[in-house]
Amino acid sequence: MENFIYHNPTQLIFGRGQLAQLEEKARQLGPTVLLVYGGGSIGRTGLYDKVISLLQSAGCRVHELAGVEPNPRLSTVNKGIELCRKEGVHWILAVGGGSVIDAAKAVAIGVPYEGDVWDFYTRKAIAQEALPLGTVLTLAATGSEMNRGSVVTNWETQEKHGAGTTFPTFSILDPEHTFSVPRDQTIYGISDILSHVFEQYFTHTTEIPLQTRFAESIMKSVIENAERVLTDPEDYDARANILYCGTMALNGTLPVGVTTDWATHSIEHAVSAVYDIPHGGGLAIIFPKWMRYVYHENVARFVRFATEVWNVDPSGKTDNEIALEGIAATEAFFAQIGAPTRLADYAITDEHLQLMAEKATPFGPIGQFKTLTSDDVAQILRLSL
Amino acid sequence: MENFIYHNPTQLIFGRGQLAQLEEKARQLGPTVLLVYGGGSIGRTGLYDKVISLLQSAGCRVHELAGVEPNPRLSTVNKGIELCRKEGVHWILAVGGGSVIDAAKAVAIGVPYEGDVWDFYTRKAIAQEALPLGTVLTLAATGSEMNRGSVVTNWETQEKHGAGTTFPTFSILDPEHTFSVPRDQTIYGISDILSHVFEQYFTHTTEIPLQTRFAESIMKSVIENAERVLTDPEDYDARANILYCGTMALNGTLPVGVTTDWATHSIEHAVSAVYDIPHGGGLAIIFPKWMRYVYHENVARFVRFATEVWNVDPSGKTDNEIALEGIAATEAFFAQIGAPTRLADYAITDEHLQLMAEKATPFGPIGQFKTLTSDDVAQILRLSL
Secondary structure, X not given: OOOEEEEEEEEEEEOOOHHHHHHHHHHHHOOEEEEEOOOOHHHHOOHHXXXXXXXXXXXXXXXXXXXXXXXXEHHHHHHHHHHHHHHOOOEEEEEEOHHHHHHHHHHHHHOOOOOOOHHHHOOOOOOOOOOOEEEEEOOXXXXXXXXXXXXXXXXXXXXXXXXXXXXXXXXXXXXXXXXXXXXXXXXXHHHHHHHHHHHHHOOOOOOOHHHHHHHHHHHHHHHHHHHHHHHOOOOHHHHHHHHHHHHHHOOOOOOOOOOOOOHHHHXXXXXXXXXXXXXXXXXHHHHHHHHHHHHHHOHHHHHHHHHHHOOOOOOOOOHHHHHHHHHHHHHHHHHHHOOOOOHHHHOOOOOOHHHHHHHHOOOOOEOOOOOEOHHHHXXXXXXXX | OOOEEEEEEEEEEEOOOHHHHHHHHHHHHOOEEEEXXXXXXXXXXXXXXXXXXXXXXXXXXXXEEOOOOOOOEHHHHHHHHHHHXXXXXXXXXXXXXXXXXXXXHHHHHHOOOOOOOHHHHOOOOOOOOOOOEEEEEOOOOOOHHHOOEEEEEEOOOXXXXXXXXXXXXXXXXXXXXXXXOOHHHHHHXXXXXXXXXXXXXXXXXXXXXXXXXXXXXXXXXXXXHHHHHHHOOOOXXXXXXXXXXXXXXXXXXXXXXXXXOOHHHHHHHHHHHHHOOOHHHHHHHHHHHHHXXXXXXXXXXXXXHHHHHOOOOOOOOOHHHHHHHHHHHHHHHHHHHOOOOOHHHHOOOOOOHHHHHHHOOOOOOEOOOOOEOHHHHHHHHHHHO
């Protein structure tokens, strides 16, 4: 185990009817709020009306940043920052999934910063201050509801980068808010959650029995609940389990004392910066190919993955065979739940392959499990076509 | 899964050499500090000198509350409160194990409270304010380094009660600080950690796959590292794993959305309020007897415990047989690491058995897995003689 510092001050408010807590939170955080949300889904489900009503009961003046994109754009973030400055906003409420929360985080750190908020995403500045931020999560996937991370796309330069921004003060997670998530978004969320765990599970760090088992616990719990939520989108317990797994997958619990990877996320960010495909869809395609490309760096870890997570029977097989069977099981799972399996599913050809490989490695080679150059990335993308 | 709110603001600073961070923390928290510690062990190991030196480098005036007892006493807590008020102490630093931290928490909430600090432990008051508290943990056991709990003994009334007090602002955990922990204290720590997990694992709440697996992850990781730390007390990785498990066992991660039990802790508190025995020793004795007394309330849970944690082979056995084999494996483990197995090991007879049963249930029946009256407690204590 390596040295680590863990600190996560977000208050997680989880369960049926917990939205009611919003009123008291709003009273504490101040009378002028920026409500950040995406497309029309929170209008259709009635969540928008409920949120507005609670904010009004708390005496809040509500300004809105609506229409945040699935890969949230810098231009949208800048609109939010301007609005906050003009209206003297005290705090921000994000209602939606990861993109909405990520955009809201960018606004929260952008308001008190004199320079260009994109500086935080290009590693030119580190966030020191932020407006308080609350979230009402409507999608199991991101983990953004309980971490400092934010990913924003600069469409002008076709760059998609992550930054450490600010923890939400509180996040309200009601599994019922995820009942109406469409099938494809549910699938992408499952892929996203598993991918977050993969990034933190495939490591060369030794002597991390608890971190390893926690990661396996999340993977097993997601896998066994995936079919349930796809069969019955209103299965409260299955939705609750996936939702809680999504938070625990990326709230800082898994990486303590562990060297993590995150190369596949960089590759996917490059793909969706060029093609604007769903993040979870891209991950489901690319991750198994990354696994095939890198598994020989630590076959024992992939053997454990195969036997613990996928129940691969090891008897009479070589370690390589067991490892590859685990990777095949991962691919089979993604195919079974209906995730895309090839870039061709999004009509992506090798046309911009080199460009994407370059975009995935803007600051040099990526990854820890195996360090990947842009040539390596190009090979993984070619395997994914 | 049930509704829950999770919030844990403690910063966990973990690993070799992390004590160096204390200086910066001290600068932030103020120039007058109360240093709380126990017997002479931190003097013998040199930790005391290092802490004093770092506090002095930060410009702190140091007042001391030394000699905190293994079951910390209300009288000691009151001394600390007086000292803080007299000297205008800004913050408290606890250096030691659970007892030292628990006493320091009591002082922290006692200073700004006008009434008797014992009110918090007898449920007459709820802590609203506290002095900031930092900890340097020297013993893997308590979990107190990353939660709000505190247990204090009122020796005048022979009562030992727990209360929700205040989270440490930061806790520094260097596995090397636990190298010198004597064999018996190491064993009690292991017993304490496993017992904390048991209290949160044996539940009737369903649809908690992640919480269940997290609990099993901690139990398995403690069990596989126990023999290692007892064989080689300076095995860094084994000490680190046990230390991290101890924190995760009781930092609020396991009970989210789960109805937990805690009856066995109440029983042990009653025993050590009368006989002043080590908490971990008492738990190792009583827990397996509690298991035998209650397992039929939810045999399936004990079957899972047996097969997942103790690798009991279920083939050809009834559920009852599997469950009992798991309980027997628990007893065998405690015996194997050298923990006490009967109250007779502490020369405790049935003399005060009824008194202890009454003290364990001062506010009425205890426990959730099976609700226990004082008669039930008496029977469990009789099984433990």
